[in-house]
Amino acid sequence: MLFKILFVKQKVLNKVEVIKMNYLEKNRNTWNAKTDIHIKSDFYSNDSFLKGRNSLNDIELKILGDIKNLSILHLQCHFGQDTISLARLGANATGVDFSEKSIDNAKNFARQTNTKAKFICSGIYELPKYLDQQFDLVFTSYGTIGWLPDISKWAEIIARYLKPGGRFIFVDFHPVVWMFDDDFKMFKYNYFNDGPIIESCTDTYTDHDTQIQQETVSWNHSISEVINNLLHKGLEINSFDEFDYSPYDCFNETVEFEPNGYRIKHLENKIPMVYAISATMKTNKI
DSSP: OOOOOOOSOOOOOOHHHHHHHTHHHHHHHHHHHHHHHHHHSTTTTHHHHHTTOOOOOHHHHHHHOOOTTOEEEEESOTTSHHHHHHHHTTOEEEEEESOHHHHHHHHHHHHHTTOOOEEEEOOTTTGGGTOOOOEEEEEEESSOGGGOSOHHHHHHHHHHHEEEEEEEEEEEEOTTGGGBOTTSSSBOSOSSOOSOEEEEESOBTTBTTOOOOEEEEEOOOOHHHHHHHHHHTTEEEEEEEEESSBSSOOSSSEEEEETTEEEETTTTTSSOOEEEEEEEEOSSOO
């Protein structure tokens, strides 16, 4: 679970400029800096997690179903709460993240909770260098793909690691959310991917008073971009759902309308805030 922060500065670059600026290093440095803050935050409630709280939300739990004894690859796992939660539910879970500090903490938490979750430090596109295995299920959730420039490569990785007939479960913030300015007063950004977005800010979604200087690079990805790339890599879409709330209080101008259900106060239930995809890898993998 890696949350994309709200945009405060935008600059569109071409592909050559993206390569030169080393977006991966910028983003990794930021997430290394964020990790200690996140672990100590009320947002993640790490103390209660270590005592047994399951960090997964109802949205993904209902789609996942019974995962006992399934092998699961969890992409972009941050410091491993959801990966360990999957393991607590009986899965053989492997978490992947590009932040060294996140993975170090994830391994430590797996030891503390006496769970068998495994963790690999790697960027998504580089994962084949470190992992050669197929899984019953690939899972990723909340604020992940915004850090990736190429959704075709992302879908290729998912297809590579799924067994024939294996499932892919994806839950993320709806791209409509990323069109707004910080206070959800006006549309400011393109729904479609029209290039990288450079962000400069000094706080993080768990603590707006924290002062950490950071520059990150992210991308907006439309739902059609996501679904079409999954289809092109041989996955069949089984379900697609949209939700008019967020299970996390991670945006400005929110109101909790029910326990663990947050909406933008002045927008009420008028916009989608989260979407979920369940897909299956074709038995004749392409």
